[in-house]
Amino acid sequence: MAGSIPALPTVEPGRPARGLSPGAEAWRRFKRHKMAVASLLLLLAMVVLVVCGPLLWQLAINDIDFSARLKGPSLAHPLGTDDLGQDLLARMLYGGRISLAVGLAAMSMAIILGVTIGAIAGMSRGSLDAALMWLTDLFLSLPQLPLLLLLIYLFRDSLKAAFGPEVGVFIMIVMVIGGFRWMPVARLVRAQFLSLREKEFVEAARALGASTARQVWRHILPNALGPVIVAGTIDVAAAIIAESTLSFLGLGFPPDIPTWGRILFDSKDYLDIAPHWALFPGLAIFLAVLTINFIGDGLRDALDPRRVL
Amino acid sequence: MGSYILRRLLLAVPSLLGISVVLFTVLALAPGDPFSEMALNPNVPPEVRETLRAKFGLDDPVWQRYFRWLAAMLQGDWGYSFISRVDADVLILQRVPVTLAVIGASQVLALAIALPVGIYSAVKPYSWFDRIASTLAFVGFSLPTFFTGILLILLFSIKLDWLPFVYNADISATGWQWWSVQIRQAIMPVLVLGLFQGASWTRFVRSSMLDVIRLDHVNTARSKGLTERVVILRHVVRNALIPVVTLVALTLPQVFGGAIVTEQIFRIPGIGSLLIDAILRNDTPVIMAVTFVFACLVIFFNLIADLLYGWLDPRIAYR
Amino acid sequence: MQQERELRTLIEEVRNYRLPRRSFIQRLVALGLSAPMAAQLLMHAGIAQAQPAPAYKPTKRGGGGTLKVLWWQGATLLQPHFATGTKDAEACRIFYEPLASWDNDGNLVPILAAEIPTRENGGLSVDGKSVVWKLKKGVNWHDGKPFTADDCVFTWEYARDPATAAVTIGVFRDVKVEKIDTHAIRVTFPKPTPFWATAFVGEGMVIPRHLFAPYIGAKSHEAPNNLKPVGTGPYVFVDFKPGDMVRGKINSGYHMPNRPHFDAIEMKGGGDAASAARAVLQTGEFDYAWNLQVEDEILKRMEASGKGRVVIVPGGDIEFMQLNTTDPYTEVDGDRASIKSRHFAFSDPAVRQAMGLLVDRQGMQDYIYGRTGSAISNFLINPPRVRSPNTRFEFSVDKANQILDAAGWKKGTDGIREKDGRKLKLVHQTSINATRQKEQAIIKQACQKAGIEVELKAVTGSVFFSADVGNPDTYGKFWCDMQMYATTMTQPDAERFMDQYVSWEVSSKANKWQGRNIGRWRNEDYDKAFRAAEMELDPVKRAALFIRMNDLVIKDGYCVPLVSRPRVRGVSTRMAVPLSGWDLDFSGLQHWYREA
Secondary structure, three states: OOOOOOOOOOOOOOOOOOOOOHHHHHHHHHHHOHHHHHHHHHHHHHHHHHHHHHHHOOOOOOOOOHHHOOOOOOOOOOOOEOOOOOEHHHHHHHHHHHHHHHHHHHHHHHHHHHHHHHHHHHHOOOHHHHHHHHHHHHHHHOOHHHHHHHHHHHHHHHHHHHHOHHHHHHHHHHHHHHHOOHHHHHHHHHHHHHHHOOOHHHHHHHHOOOOHHHHHHHHHHHHHHHHHHHHHHHHHHHHHHHHHHHHHOOOOOOOOOOOHHHHHHHOHHHOOOOHHHHHHHHHHHHHHHHHHHHHHHHHHHHHOOOOOO | OHHHHHHHHHHHHHHHHHHHHHHHHHHHHOOOOOOHHHHHOOOOOHHHHHHHHHHOOOOOOHHHHHHHHHHHHHOOOOOEOOOOOOEHHHHHHHHHHHHHHHHHHHHHHHHHHHHHHHHHHHHOOOOHHHHHHHHHHHHHHHOOHHHHHHHHHHHHHHHOOOOOOOOOOOOOOOHHHHHHHHHHHHHHHHHHHHHHHHHHHHHHHHHHHHHHHOOHHHHHHHHOOOOHHHHHHHHHHHHHHHHHHHHHHHHHHHHOOOOHHHHHHHOOOOHHHHHHHHHHOOOHHHHHHHHHHHHHHHHHHHHHHHHHHHHHOOOOOOO | OHHHHHHHHHHHHHHOOOOOHHHHHHHHHHOOOOHHHHHHHHHHOOOOOOOOOOOOOOOOOOOOOEEEEEEOOOOOOOOOOOOOOHHHHHHHHOOOOOOEEEOOOOOEEEOOEOOOOOOOOOOEOOOOOEEEEEEOOOOEOOOOOEOOHHHHHHHHHHHHOHHHOOOOHHHHOOOEEEEEEOOEEEEEOOOOOOOOOOOOEOOOOOOOHHHHHHHOHHHHHHOHHHOOOOOOOOEEEEEEEOOOEEEEEEOOOOOOOOOOOOOEEEEEEOOOHHHHHHHHHOOOOOOEEOOOOOOHHHHHHHHOOOOEEEEEEOOOOEEEEEEOOOOOOOEEOOEEOOOOOOOOOOOOHHHHHHHHHOOOHHHHHHHHHHHHOEEOOOOOOOOOOOOOOOOOOOOOHHHHHHHHHHOOOEEOOOOOEEEOOEEOEEEEEEEOOHHHHHHHHHHHHHHHHOOOEEEEEEEOHHHHOOOOOOOOOOOOOOOOOEEEEEEOOOOOOOHHHHHHHOHHHEOOHHHOOOOOEOOOOOOHHHHHHHHHHHHOOOHHHHHHHHHHHHHHHHHHOOEEEEEEOOEEEEEEOOEEOOOOOOOOHHHHHHHOEEOO
C-alpha cells in the first residue's frame, strides 16, 4: 500500500523519492535525532560496563575492610567505600546487571501487557471493554504487599527448582513488579484509542477497507505512543526502586546483593556523613532514566507516520 | 449519556463484589498470624492464642468468613481490629482529616506544578526552560521518596533547624498559631510527595501537549487569527487533557493508602501508615476495610474519568 | 558442686562488706543469671536490701511542661492484660501501676505496696509457699475511688480466667490471692517457690475492680475502659489514637509527694529508629526515644549537636547464632528439621568449633555496635573466679581452616569444602534489620575465606518472629542451617530462659513449632539439672545449677553468642531519667524530671 497513494501530504523539494522499507525509514529518522542516538550509545555503554566490568575490575564486592570505611573516591576505590569498607565501584558494577535487567525487563513487561490490554479495550466496545476495565480496576485495588507475600510463598520454591535460585528469583521479581505496573499504561492507551479511533484519518483508512488490525497497527498505535513512552521511562526508575523495596521486605534478592536501589537504601542513614555513597547509585538510576527517555522520544519521532523529515 | 452513567453505576456493584471476593481470598490465604507477638512471650500459653483465634473466627473456612464479612459490611459494621480491639471504621475515620490535609495537598501541589510547567515546556520545546524542567523532572522521579524525604529533613530540620519533622496530629494551639504550626510541619511531606508526583505528571502533560500541538486543527485556529494564548488554552490544552485526566483519576485513590513511605518518614498518622501497620501485623479486618474503600474509590474515579473523556473530546461517543 | 561453693563464698563476701553488692550482682549477670535473681539470692541470705532513692530534685509537683517521648512502634492497646508487646505495656504503664518494680540493680522497689515483703517483716512465709503484700494507704484511682485489696484480688480473678484471654494469665493462673484486710493480700503458691516476685510485679499491673468487674471473662474486650484507662499512675488519660499517639495529663492526686514533674505526657509512635534518634539528639523535638537500634557511628555523630545523649542500660538480652542440630531439608515422618535427623555438617564438632572461630565479634563490636553491644564469648563473660574451659572468644580464619582440614573437609576446585560428597554450603537466616544484615555480611565473608559458602536470607520481622503454622520462614521452624536473633530475658527469673534448651520443649510439627527449644538441642545432663533446679528451694543451689546448665549449652558449640545487647535510649540533655534494664522503661516514670 505504501506506493499506491501519496502517504505524505507534503514533500520536501529536491528530495529524490526513495524506496526504503518502513523499518529502514524509521531507523534513518531515528538517526537524525541526536539526543536519541547519544542516549542509545550511552545505554549500550552502561550495559557493556555492567556485563564486562566485573571481569576488568577485580575487587570483590564483599571484601570487608574495616580500615577503609566510608572513604570518599580515591585511586584504590574510585567510587569510595561503604560502611563495611566494601568497594562501591565493584558493587555498582555487579548490582548494575540486576538493576538494569530488572528495570528494563519489568518495564517491557508492563508496557507490552498494558498496550495489549489497552488497545483491545479501546477498540472493542461494550462487554469486552467493560470486562477488561474490570480486570484493570481489580489489579489497581489489590493491596500489593499481601499479594506479594502470597505469590512469593506460593511460587518461590517451584521457580527456584525450575530455573535455579538466581534466575528463579529474577523471574519472580520481574513478573511481580511488571504485573503491578501495567494498569496505568492500559488505561492511558485505552483513552488514546477512544479518542483516536474517531479521528478522520482513521475513518479514512476504514473507508478504504483497512481491517481493524491494520487500523490499529499502522494508524492508531503509532499515534498513541506518546504517553506510553513517558510511562516507560517512569517505569524503569520505579522498577529499580521497587526491587529495592522488595529486598527491604525480604522478598527480593538476598540482602547482600548490591543492586542500585539497595545501595541507595543502605546509604540513607549516612547521607550527612558519606554523601558519595548515595550519589553514585542515584546518578546511575538517573542516567538509566534519561537514556530511556530520549530513546523513547527518538522512537516516537521515528515511527510517527505524520512527521516529515 | 444519562443511561450510560446509570448502566455504569449499576455495573459498579457486581464489579465491587467481585473485587471484594478476590481481595478477601488473597488476604485469607496470605501467610501471617495476627497473634504472632504472643508467641514470643513465654508467659502466654498457647491456649490463650487458640481462644482468641476461635473468638475472632479465624479458624473457619474462607467462604464462611467472607459471607460473615459481607453481611456485617452491609449492616455498616466494617470489622473489628484484632490488634487494637477497636472498630475498623473508628481507626480509619480518625485518620481521614490528616490524610486529606497532607496527602491531598500534595496532589494539588503536583497538579499545580505539572500543568503550567508541562504546557509551557510543550509550547517552547527544547528551549532552556524545557531542558531544565525536563532534567528536574527526571531527577524528581528517579529518586525514591525515602531519599528525598531524608534529604529535606537533613537540610531543613537538622542543618537549618527551620522545620519540625515529626508530624503532630493534635496541636493544642488555636487560631493563627494553629495554622502556623500546621503549615510548618506539613511543608516537607507535601513537598516530597508533591514534587515526586509532579515530576512524572509534568512529563505526561508535556508529551500529550506536543502530540496535540502538531495537529491540523491547531494550525487552523492559528490561521484564523486567534492569539497564541487562546489557541493554546482553548484548542490545545483541552484536547491534551485526556491522558492527564486518566492519570489524575488513577492516582487520586492513592491518597487513601498509597503514600506509605512518606507517612513513615514523617510519622504522619495517615491511612497509608494504618494500612502498612495492619499488613505487617496481619490485622485482616483493617486491611480488608481499607482496601475495600480503596477499591470503591478506584472504580468511582475511573468512572468519572470515562465521563470526562466524553466531555473533553466530543467525538468519543458512548453507546 | 563447685559453682554452688563459689556462690556461697561470694554471698559471704557481700555480707562481710568485702564485696560491694553491685559487683556481686554484676558477676551473676555475667554468669547468665538476672539481676533480680541475684538480688533475691542476697535477700534470701538475709542481707538487707539497700533502698536506693533516685536523686529527685524538684520540690513541687508539676511545672515541668510537656514530656514528649517517641516510640518507633506505636502503642495499639491500653489494657495491660492484653498488651502483647513491650510497647503496649509501656503505654499502659503511664496510667497503671504494679505493686513493685525492679530497679537497675535488681532490687524490688515498692510502688503500690507499702513495703517489700521479707522474712524479717513477716511478708515471706518460712515454707516458701506464700507472700503477704501490705498495700499503700491513701492511694486513689484517677476517678477518685480508693485503691484497696479488692482491686488486687479482682485483677487476679480477671487475669486467670481463660475466657478473658489475658496475656498475663501465665503468672496468675497457678496462684491464689486472698484478701486479708482492706490493705493487705496474701499470694499463695501451689509449691514452694523461691522466686516469688512474679504476680503484681513489673508488668502485672493492677486494674480497678469497680470499672472492670462487669467485663470479666468472655466480655472482656467490650470494656470501655480498655481504651480509656483509669489507673493510679502519675498521669491521667486524655486521648489515644491507636498506632499514633497517647496523651496524658498530670495526676494531681498522685500518691508520691512532689511527683510527677511534668504537666503532660505525649507518647508518639511510628517511623524508624534512626529518625527517632535524630528527633531527640539532633532537633530536640522529643525528650526521649526508645530502643535506638542504630549503628553507634551514627549515634555519636548525632550526639555531637549537643541536644541530647545516648543512655546505655545493661540488661539480659543477647544476640546469638544457632546452628541446627537436625537436617532442615530432609523430611522425616512428614516433618522437616526433625530430631530424628542429623545435620550433615554441624554434627561434626570440628565444624561447630570452626564456626565459632569464624565470627568476628570484636569487629562487630567495634564497627557496628560500638557502645551498644559488647562482644561475648559465652552467655557468660567469665569473671576471674568462676571459670569455664571455653573461655575467650577468638576470631581466626587460619585456625578454622586448620581444624576443617584436619577433620577431613577438603577444599574442592571451586574453593568450597566438601566431605563424603556433600559441600559445605549453608543458609543463614535472620530478621530484616540493617545491623543484622551487616553482621551477616561479616560472617559470610569470613566463612568464604574458610571455604564455607553461606547464602544469606533476611525475613521480615513480623514473619520471622511469628508463630504462623503455614509460613516456612519462621524462626520456630528453623528450616535452614543457621539463624541469628536476640534472645530477650523478658522475665527476671532465669528458669524461663533456660527452658529453651530442655528436650521436652523441642519445637516440632507436633506442637505446631511452638516449643521453646528452637535449636532442637538435647542433652541428658542438662535435662537432669533443669529438673533438679525446678525443685530446688535453696536459691544458691538453684543458681549454681543454672550456671552449670549455661556451661553445658555453650561448650557444645551449637549456640554461638555474638554480642550482648544492652538497652539503648536517647535522652535530651538536662533530663534525668532513671532506667532499669530489668523492667519497663516507664517503671520509674514518676521520678523523671527536667533540670531548669
